[in-house]
Every structure is written in C-alpha cells, then in structure tokens.
Amino acid sequence: MAVNGIPLPPPSLPAHPDPATDAVLGSGLLHELAHAFGGPFHFLLPHRFDANLAAFRAAPADAGVDGRVYYAKKANKAAVWIERCAAAGAGVDVASPGELREALGHGVRGENIVVTGPAKSEELLRVAALQGALTAVDSLDELDRLTAAPRAGGAPPPRLLLRVLPPAQPGSRFGLDAAELEEALAHCARAGDAVRMEGFGFHLSGYAVQPRADLAGHLVDLCLKARVMGLQADRISIGGGFAVDYAAAGDWHSFLAAQQPGHYHAHRRFTPADFYPYHSPVAGAEALRAVLAAVPAGGRDSLGRRLRETRTLLLMEPGRALxxxxxxxVFRIQGVKDREGYAILTVDGTSLSLSEQWFNSEFLPEPVLVTPTGRARGSGVHPACAGGATCLESDLLTWRKIPFPVRPSVGDLLVYPNTAGYQMDSNESPFHDLPLPLKVVVDTATTTGGRPRWRLDRRPAC
Incomplete structure (x- = not known):
C-alpha cells in the first residue's frame, strides 16, 4: 500500500516490555555467548516460571478450591522447568517414557505426575503405574491394558482418570464418547480395589472460557454419578488451553487491520485466522480465574462454588502459560542482502528453532535488534525479513518485513521475545549438521561484573 506513491512502512507488533528481558539485552552478555557458542541459543528466565506457577496456584486457592498444577512438559524440553516443579512440589504432565524419565530424574515424585496422550505404550503404562503416577485413560483398550497389567508385590493399584470426548468437539481424536464412558465406568466399578478411578479429564481445543467451564461442570456431574457407583471420583482435569498475552491490544488490532501480502517477503499471504491470538484480554492465571467464576451451562452456581460444594479437586495442565x-x-546475523525496499537477513540458525513457521503461520512478536553496543535505537524504518541458514526457500524465521529502527548489520543479534512456550524446540532439527541451539539459564538477580550470571541448562555429554 502506498500514499501519493510513497510506500507505507510495514506494521509493527512489539512484544510487551519485560524488565528482566531488557536487562539481559542491555548487559552485553548475549554477544559474548553468541561468540562462545558459535551459533544460535536460547536464554531462560526461571524466576518468570516461578511467578507464573505461583499465580496459577493462587487462582483456585482464592476461590476456595483445592487445586493442583501440572506443567505440560511438551511446551519446552529444558530441564530447568522440571527442576523448578520439583523444588516447588508442583506436578508435571508427560506423554512419553522419555518425558516420564526426565520428570522422575529431576526429582518430581511419581504421585505428582500425570500421564496424558493417546494410545500409550506398554512401557509408559507400566512405569506410570509402578511410580504411582495418575494416568489419563483415552480408550477402552487402554483401560483394559492398564487394569490387567501385573502388579509387583505390595504395589498400589493404578491411578487413573477417564478422559471424556468433548460433546462440542465430536471430531476430536481424544477421549471416550458417551457409550464408551458408560462401559469404562462399569469396568472400574467391577474392578473394585484393583484400580483407583480418581475422576475425569478432557482435552479441549481453543482458549474460550465458557466452553471450558461448561465441560468442567459436566465432569463434576460425572464425578457425582461415579461416586454413587462406589468409585473415588474426587477430581477433574481441565487440561491446558490458557492463552498467553504477547502484545498490547492496540498494537495487535492495528497490525491485523494493516497487514497485507506486500508486508511479507515474496508476497506471502496470511489471514488473521492463520495466527495465534497474540493479544488476549484474559490470559494466563486470569483465564483460570475466569473459568472458575463462570457458571456452567444449565447451572446456577459458578464452577468454583460447585467444586467447593462437591469437594472436587481441580487439576490443570498449563504449558505455554507457565x-x-x-x-x-537469539540468532546472529551472518548475511544481509538488499531487495527493492527491504533487506533479507540470513541468521546462523533455522526456522526449525522458531516453530510457528512450521504450522503455516508466523511468530509475530517481532525480534529486537541488538548491536555490539546494545539494543538498537533510532528513528528510521529499515524493513527486513529473516531467513535461516539452509538451502530451503521456505526457511524463514520471519516472512514479515520487520521495521527495524536502524539498518541491521552482520554480527548484530536478532532476539525473538517470549519464545519459551512451544517455539524453541518443538521442531528443532540438526538439518545441514547445524548444531541444535543451546539453552542458557540466566539469573538476573545475581551479576558478575555487571552482567547476569548464567549456566547451561544441560551439561554437554562427555
């Protein structure tokens, strides 16, 4: 788009400012680490995880509800998050034998682990039962296998939830439909003390508050029915699905109204439906509070009150929100190529380490340009997209022409903000034999020579 023949600058979408991140960007540490590692890396701020966990714990407590938080490990592979869960006595949600071993190996007690995912392997079911983990049963076959597995002498019975197929999402591949649920309840009742059927759970797509409250209310009703059958049924899991608010409302709506193919390399076309909702007016633990305050369909009382009155424990499995x-x-610029009206930057990593691009979408909170002397500042507009160091046309970390305040140069760093939730490592790959980005744990409260202290999340294997 142009006015009087003069092209309009591409729209900007900065992330919410964060003092801890800004302190790292201004410390000089990132260029030192980029030089030391010789490739891209991620830096992690565990104090933010601790604060988010505390907020999620406070929401049910303030509503008078007994709640348990399980970190959805699939959101990020770093060890530090599991270490923080173990230190705080929080739970972890796992879906593979490897994730289960990681949680146990970093000190999380088996009783504080919930095992989710479809069609779990025999190994996963066996170890989960031996360690006293809670298993979300997704099918009748899985229930048969879990309850029929031999138990070691003195081992407690397997603990399980029955996962319910959301009536509003009948096309979901997760959960038991109404007929299967009836059969599963009868199976658990017949099994008696050989199994601990502790309640129900669901996997619900989307971030809307009311559908989650509606289905949670239905699960409370199911718990009451199961108790009449002699089953424990004293808890429900509402899963994850708590939105993250990445950007200010005004910036987000202005961006959506302005963005068009000309603002992207190769005139790539995106519609608003292609994007994650990078602004959410109710997000994180506040979204949980809203769920607890909502009145489930067909009821008169809030979900929180129903949980209190029925003495039902609330489980949740946030990942991105924690x-x-x-x-x-962090990526180092290793090439700058001019095109008409914008530049193409090539960085020392790939879009496999910024996962949104591999879902036919774009990670929109824009990267910060950090020069050797600090965060780039200026009044200019220097549009540039950012490509990865591979021979693939589709390997772009950012298709959008970011309006940088100064012209990017080789050796500058692009720092993508708030990428810990699903972006860093969901699709990472050593394509072209490029090294996987290391993860660095940064302590912003402790400095050495004016710089934050840091350590590797995992020590390299000998």
Whole structure:
C-alpha cells in the first residue's frame, strides 16, 4: 500500500516490555555467548516460571478450591522447568517414557505426575503405574491394558482418570464418547480395589472460557454419578488451553487491520485466522480465574462454588502459560542482502528453532535488534525479513518485513521475545549438521561484573 506513491512502512507488533528481558539485552552478555557458542541459543528466565506457577496456584486457592498444577512438559524440553516443579512440589504432565524419565530424574515424585496422550505404550503404562503416577485413560483398550497389567508385590493399584470426548468437539481424536464412558465406568466399578478411578479429564481445543467451564461442570456431574457407583471420583482435569498475552491490544488490532501480502517477503499471504491470538484480554492465571467464576451451562452456581460444594479437586495442565516471558531465542546475523525496499537477513540458525513457521503461520512478536553496543535505537524504518541458514526457500524465521529502527548489520543479534512456550524446540532439527541451539539459564538477580550470571541448562555429554 502506498500514499501519493510513497510506500507505507510495514506494521509493527512489539512484544510487551519485560524488565528482566531488557536487562539481559542491555548487559552485553548475549554477544559474548553468541561468540562462545558459535551459533544460535536460547536464554531462560526461571524466576518468570516461578511467578507464573505461583499465580496459577493462587487462582483456585482464592476461590476456595483445592487445586493442583501440572506443567505440560511438551511446551519446552529444558530441564530447568522440571527442576523448578520439583523444588516447588508442583506436578508435571508427560506423554512419553522419555518425558516420564526426565520428570522422575529431576526429582518430581511419581504421585505428582500425570500421564496424558493417546494410545500409550506398554512401557509408559507400566512405569506410570509402578511410580504411582495418575494416568489419563483415552480408550477402552487402554483401560483394559492398564487394569490387567501385573502388579509387583505390595504395589498400589493404578491411578487413573477417564478422559471424556468433548460433546462440542465430536471430531476430536481424544477421549471416550458417551457409550464408551458408560462401559469404562462399569469396568472400574467391577474392578473394585484393583484400580483407583480418581475422576475425569478432557482435552479441549481453543482458549474460550465458557466452553471450558461448561465441560468442567459436566465432569463434576460425572464425578457425582461415579461416586454413587462406589468409585473415588474426587477430581477433574481441565487440561491446558490458557492463552498467553504477547502484545498490547492496540498494537495487535492495528497490525491485523494493516497487514497485507506486500508486508511479507515474496508476497506471502496470511489471514488473521492463520495466527495465534497474540493479544488476549484474559490470559494466563486470569483465564483460570475466569473459568472458575463462570457458571456452567444449565447451572446456577459458578464452577468454583460447585467444586467447593462437591469437594472436587481441580487439576490443570498449563504449558505455554507457565512459560510466559520466561525465555527468548537469539540468532546472529551472518548475511544481509538488499531487495527493492527491504533487506533479507540470513541468521546462523533455522526456522526449525522458531516453530510457528512450521504450522503455516508466523511468530509475530517481532525480534529486537541488538548491536555490539546494545539494543538498537533510532528513528528510521529499515524493513527486513529473516531467513535461516539452509538451502530451503521456505526457511524463514520471519516472512514479515520487520521495521527495524536502524539498518541491521552482520554480527548484530536478532532476539525473538517470549519464545519459551512451544517455539524453541518443538521442531528443532540438526538439518545441514547445524548444531541444535543451546539453552542458557540466566539469573538476573545475581551479576558478575555487571552482567547476569548464567549456566547451561544441560551439561554437554562427555
């Protein structure tokens, strides 16, 4: 788009400012680490995870509800998050034998682990039962396998939830439909003390508050029915699905109204439906508070009151929301190529380490340009997209022409904000034999020579 023949600058979408991140960007540490590692890396801010966890714990407590938080490990592979869960006595949600071993190996007690995912392997079911983990049963076959597995002498019975197929999402591949649920309840009742059927759970797509409250209310009703059958049924899991608010409302709506193919390399077309909702007026623990305050369909009382009155424990499995503002991804610019009206930057990593691009979408909170002398500042507009160091046309970390305040140069760093939730490592790959980005744990409260202290999240294997 142009006015009087003069092209309009591409729209900007900065992330919410974060003092801890800004302190790292201004410390000089990032260029030192980029030189030391010789490739891209991620830095992690564990104090943000601790604060988010505390907020999620406070929400049910303030509503008078007994709640348990399980960190959804799939959101980020770093060890530090599991270490923080173990230190705080929080739970972890796992879906594979490897994730289960990681949680146990970093000190999380088996009783504080919930095992989710479809069609779990025999190994996963066996170890989960031996360690006293809670298993979300997704099918009748899985229930048969879990309850029929031999138990070691003195081992407690397997603990399980029955996962319910959301009536509003009948096309979901997760959960038991109404007929299967009836059969599963009868199975658990017949099993008696050989199994601990502790309640129900669901996997619900989307971030809307009311559908989550509606289905949670239905699960409370199911608990009451199961108790009449002699089953424990004293808890429900509402899963994850708590939005993260990445950007200010005004910036987000202005961006959506202005963005068009000309603002992207190769005139790439995106519609608003292609994007994650980078602004959410109700997000994180506040979204949980809203769920608890909502009145489930057909009821008169809030979900929180129903949970209190029925003495039903609330379980939740946030991933992205616990990682809000808990880390950033850093790439060094190793090439700058001019095109008509914008530049193409090539960085020392790939878009496999910024996962949104691999879902036919774009990670929109824009990267910060950090020069050797600090965060780039200026009044100019220097549009540039950012490509990865591979031979693939589709390997772009950012298709959008970011309006940088100064012209980017080789050796500058692009720091993508708030990438800890699902962006860093969901699709990472050593394509072209490029090294996987290391993860660095940063302590902003302690400095050495004016710089934050840091350590590797995992020590390299000998």
């Amino acid at each position: 990682l809000d503002r808990a880390g950033c991804s």
